[in-house]
Amino acid sequence: FQDSSTNxxxxxxxCRLEGNRCEYHPLSLSSGGGLATGYEFTLDHSxxxxxxxxxxxTFVRNSAxxxxxxxxxxxxxxxxxxxxxxxxxxxxxxxxxxxxLGSAVDVNHGVNGPNGVFPMPTFTDCSFVSNNNxxxxxxxxxxxxxxSNLPVTFLGTTNxxxxxxxxxx
Numbered sequence: 001f002q003d004s005s006t007n008x009x010x011x012x013x014x015c016r017l018e019g020n021r022c023e024y025h026p027l028s029l030s031s032g033g034g035l036a037t038g039y040e041f042t043l044d045h046s047x048x049x050x051x052x053x054x055x056x057x058t059f060v061r062n063s064a065x066x067x068x069x070x071x072x073x074x075x076x077x078x079x080x081x082x083x084x085x086x087x088x089x090x091x092x093x094x095x096x097x098x099x100x101l102g103s104a105v106d107v108n109h110g111v112n113g114p115n116g117v118f119p120m121p122t123f124t125d126c127s128f129v130s131n132n133n134x135x136x137x138x139x140x141x142x143x144x145x146x147x148s149n150l151p152v153t154f155l156g157t158t159n160x161x162x163x164x165x166x167x168x169x
């Protein structure tokens with residue numbers, strides 16, 4: 001969603017995203033081998049009341065520079081004290097994804113202004129299994145789940161099993 005997007009919903013359920021690649025390029029975000037979503041607003045156009053709903057998705061053997069399985073980015077909502085844009089992931093599985101950082105998931109912020117709020121992605125009953133971080137052909141300690149200046153909530157049962165590079169960074 002971008003600019004003045006208001007009252008929209010992106011709803012994706014029961015899908016398998018497998019073997020996708022997002023190659024590194026210095027002029028792009030190079031993120032979201034499996035899927036990338038986000039809120040991109042300029043300081044003078046703040047969208048609100050939008051929803052990203054992802055349920056029962058499986059991300060397998062995707063690769064990217066950032067967030068090989070799933071990448072979420074957001075700029076802030078202005079003129080609000082609580083976020084109205086939401087991001088909810090439930091019963092999703094990330095397995096065997098590879099990236100420099102956030103081998104399974106990358107959660108990142110965009111434009112920062114003086115008075116705004118960011119959405120808080122919520123992950124409910126999700127599993128992260130055997131995801132790998134690499135850099136220049138070697139091991140990278142940059143996390144299976146990488147968060148950069150955005151709050152994240154984990155609800156229910158969340159499992160991190162046999163990942164390289166640490167669970168959360």
